[in-house]
Amino acid sequence: MNQGVRGIVIDPGHGGTDSGAVGNGIVEKDLNLKISEYMYDRFRELGIPVVMTRTTDETVSPSERVDRILDAFGNNKDVIVISNHINADATKADGAEVIYALRNNNVLSELILEEIGKEGQNTRSAYQRRLPNDNSKDYYFIHRNTGVTQPVIVEYGFLDSNADDPEQLKRNYKRYAEAVVRAVLRYLNLTPGTETTTTYTVAPGDSLWSIARKYNVTVDALKSANGLTSNVINIGQVLRIPSSTTGMKSEDMSGIIYVVAPGDTLWKIAKLYGVTVDQIKKANNLTSDNLSIGQEIKIPTAPSVPPTSGSEITYTVKSGDSLYKIANQYNITVDQLKAYNNLPSDLLSIGQVLRIPKSTQTVYVVEPGDSLYKIANRFGTTVDAIRKKNNLTTDVLSIGQKLYI
Numbered sequence: 001m002n003q004g005v006r007g008i009v010i011d012p013g014h015g016g017t018d019s020g021a022v023g024n025g026i027v028e029k030d031l032n033l034k035i036s037e038y039m040y041d042r043f044r045e046l047g048i049p050v051v052m053t054r055t056t057d058e059t060v061s062p063s064e065r066v067d068r069i070l071d072a073f074g075n076n077k078d079v080i081v082i083s084n085h086i087n088a089d090a091t092k093a094d095g096a097e098v099i100y101a102l103r104n105n106n107v108l109s110e111l112i113l114e115e116i117g118k119e120g121q122n123t124r125s126a127y128q129r130r131l132p133n134d135n136s137k138d139y140y141f142i143h144r145n146t147g148v149t150q151p152v153i154v155e156y157g158f159l160d161s162n163a164d165d166p167e168q169l170k171r172n173y174k175r176y177a178e179a180v181v182r183a184v185l186r187y188l189n190l191t192p193g194t195e196t197t198t199t200y201t202v203a204p205g206d207s208l209w210s211i212a213r214k215y216n217v218t219v220d221a222l223k224s225a226n227g228l229t230s231n232v233i234n235i236g237q238v239l240r241i242p243s244s245t246t247g248m249k250s251e252d253m254s255g256i257i258y259v260v261a262p263g264d265t266l267w268k269i270a271k272l273y274g275v276t277v278d279q280i281k282k283a284n285n286l287t288s289d290n291l292s293i294g295q296e297i298k299i300p301t302a303p304s305v306p307p308t309s310g311s312e313i314t315y316t317v318k319s320g321d322s323l324y325k326i327a328n329q330y331n332i333t334v335d336q337l338k339a340y341n342n343l344p345s346d347l348l349s350i351g352q353v354l355r356i357p358k359s360t361q362t363v364y365v366v367e368p369g370d371s372l373y374k375i376a377n378r379f380g381t382t383v384d385a386i387r388k389k390n391n392l393t394t395d396v397l398s399i400g401q402k403l404y405i
Contacts, residue, residue: 007073016059021088075147095122115179
């Protein structure tokens with residue numbers, strides 16, 4: 001396929017007062033968010049720019065959802081939008097299906113169904129749906145109003161099915177989310193690199209996490225290369241070390257090469273990759289903030305932040321944790337957490353100890369056109385965190401209003 005991608009927007013359907021479908025112990029809005037969080041972490045691990053339209057249980061109107069999609073990476077045909085949903089139907093149907101926009105072909109959708117099918121889920125069809133009163137337009141707003149981006153609605157199964165969908169959805173949703181990630185990689189012609197024959201003999205004090213960090217690979221890759229089903233290793237055990245390369249195009253050991261698109265600024269690019277404008281300017285010997293369309297920009301790896309006595313706490317990773325969840329809990333960004341702990345990937349091990357920097361407080365003055373979502377995105381925090389910090393009971397802002405971030 002050899003497609004390009006500017007970024008991926010993951011859209012957890014419904015939220016807040018809009019619960020979506022409910023039944024058999026499943027609330028659609030909640031499962032949509034779980035699927036999306038898993039997918040978000042995986043794309044970040046792979047080095048693919050990714051944004052979520054909601055990160056908490058908040059009500060998002062159709063117009064605001066569209067704005068968040070188009071604000072993420074711009075109105076660009078190389079932006080993939082994955083809107084995650086759980087189906088419900090009076091016919092008690094069973095299986096996954098994907099709906100794609102009239103402006104797009106079915107290639108990505110068919111790949112998604114194929115990969116989900118590999119995980120044991122029944123698959124129905126990939127199809128398009130038109131407005132009854134205007135067949136030239138898409139039925140769903142997520143297709144109709146999102147410019148030239150490539151949106152797909154993934155329905156993972158029917159929560160009201162009389163067959164096995166309800167239990168499969170509860171038990172296998174992470175596997176289905178992983179299947180979608182694989183499908184996107186296939187669509188983009190991005191594949192994992194091959195393993196090398198490097199070996200390592202376990203020494204006293206070693207853990208899978210410390211060894212993975214030493215060789216710049218993930219714990220999961222290390223476990224997979226050695227057929228390990230747990231994190232337990234023994235002194236003297238010989239481990240095979242897989243290649244640390246991921247096969248991602250436009251990336252090397254010293255950074256990522258980004259091609260400037262219309263509307264880009266250094267600030268937008270820096271925010272996209274979790275680095276600073278000054279770091280990008282220094283890595284590219286830039287003397288001004290001016291960019292040219294088509295210009296290749298080297299994105300440096302964010303440097304680690306040295307610990308300061310009394311300025312941090314520690315957190316021990318438990319089952320079900322992700323960097324996204326931990327960062328959200330402590331009101332910092334995933335990139336800050338990774339940089340502070342010098343982590344080469346987003347993967348964590350149970351029992352791993354993370355250093356958490358104490359977040360600093362910023363005062364922001366609301367400007368014309370601002371929204372809580374835009375401000376939260378700008379500062380790498382969440383809408384809920386800003387609401388709580390400022391005791392806000394509404395999302396309405398006033399120009400000149402001061403917010404504590």
